[in-house]
Amino acid sequence: MNILRGHVEPILKDALNSIGVNDSNWTSMLSPSREHSQGDLSLPCFPFAKQLGKSPNDIAEELSNIIVPNVAIGKINAIGGYLNFKAEPKWLAKQLLSGKIRVGDAFGNKPHTGRQILIEHTSANPNGPFHVGRARNAILGDTLVRLHRLLGNEVRAEYYVDDMGKQVGVLAWALDNLSKQDVEDILQDKESLSTKWSDKADHTRVRWYQAAQKLRKDESKSEKIEQDIAKLVHASEHGDESVLQKFHDSFQPVLDGMLETLSRLGIEFNQFTNESMFVTNGDVAKLTETLSKLEIHGVADNGAEYLDLGARGMKGKTEFFFKRGDGSSLYATRDIAYHIWKWKQCDDLINILGEDHKLQSKQVGMTLQELGHKVPEVLFYSFIKLPEGKMSTRKGNVVFMDDLLEEAKEHASQIVRELRTKYSEQEVSHIGESVGRSAIRFNIIKVSPDKGFTFRWEEALAFEAGSAPFIMYSHTRALSIAKKCIDNGIDVDEISNKELDLDSIDSELPDSLIDLLRCMAIQNDALERSVMQCRPNLFANQVLNLATSFNGFYRDCKIFDDGNVNELYLQVSQLASQFLKTGMEGLGITPLERM
């Protein structure tokens, strides 16, 4: 609890000095209390024991006797070698209700930190529909974008489009050379296209891609096809405008389909950058020239060039090739050019990548360093697999995001229909869509990115405690209270803005109200930590805790009772709904009026 820290540190410093502790190592030891019931900030006194020749218990006890609580500190106690500080509830309430603690707003007016962050995420090759395996990147990336914005950073979300090379080459070749009938004949043993998505180009065109991939494995035909594709790829890598245009026309409808899916998940981009740009504008040529002059540069027998990163401490495979024998560039080379370009446009650079890109990313980072550039921050995530094993389009072992979204919406709508029989079908649909989308996102962000993730339908569609709908539900409860007050002729806005004299309240505040205050007071701490550590799950956890605290408050603190409004409770409830709302925006969960 950082807002309390400022009030504790000065007096703690004096107290420690007076008993003979003069260094300042203790500031990092003062940390959020593990035992919530004991305090908000705690200082373990064990390290002082040897220095002072007293038991940790006695030291904590002594300190608690010396320190005189101030307005912010409610209670000080010494237990088991810990010195605990508890924020004074009414002080906490005043801080929060006076608006001194920024609630945060991901999309509206908020203080700017002035930092420009460029986050590149998703960047999936545009050759087929978005499946759940790819979704972890997009959802983590977009959540990070939102969290940075909530913190006040200026963020550009960027999609790097692979518009050249083999994958698009295959797609372009197939569209040029295969008829619809050819494709269906080739794929006759495969499941046919779901009629539901027959108008979506990512679903339709991927069949051409799959058909071509199958033909390429057929030995009688593959040689000619490989030659044709190689010709296209080669041309694209040398910046051939007409081939690049052909590629563009092939993949753009697919990309549009994928973006439609992403948009449904609440994911949008500020900019799309084509990989080919760095070939056509000469950046790659300049780069390879520079790399060729580096000290750690080497040349293979056939003229291919590499850097020996082993000379800079790289373990394992140390040769990093940036130029082929035929002189053309490689994906990683273009990625380096892309990074140099990106660095000119931001203060911080973050990439979201699958764990399979770790080596590649390390090579790019070390090369950037060798060239005197900064190394980007990278968030790696482990793959999503299905209970049946690895996700594979080839084996038909995939879950398409479009299908998951539909399923989640239908499932949510069904629940609404059962629970709220009076809602119109239009409202049911709106709630279903919002709940489905939010639940899918939350299901993925709440777990740590570096842990493996197994996609299970039951879990994706579980809308109970620990899910997005649970958070959404708490939020609508708060709105529904406010609505009830308004319906009873109470001016909620006026009460919300009123300055209450909390000191005139004689009684203690209820525990669950205090819990809620404490939870709100650490919201920004959690946000900062989540952003700093590049781990959205930390903030997801905070918002979940906030919703739980709100439910406790809701249970114990009656706001509108017997025609009377408890003004403090109403203010707290209104504030909590703001905290919940901005927290949800940060996570990409859609706040609803009612559900």
Next chain:
RNA sequence: GGGCGUGUAGCAUAGUUGGAUAAUGCGUCGGCCUCCUAAGCCGAAGAUCGCGGGUUCAAAUCCUGCUGCGCCCGCCA
């Protein structure tokens, strides 16, 4: 073989810079709707934090060995 990551109740996970009685959800068992939305709340049972060693006043957390799982080790992307 080498490199990187990971292993926490039946299942899925959280756990801050090492710090108190390891937290949450699902599932199981038992309660709560004449009371602002029960997608909720309260309670119970359930853990050798993969295994061994080490560092430390203190280890799920740091170091080391072993082991299971994942990813990578292309002049592919």
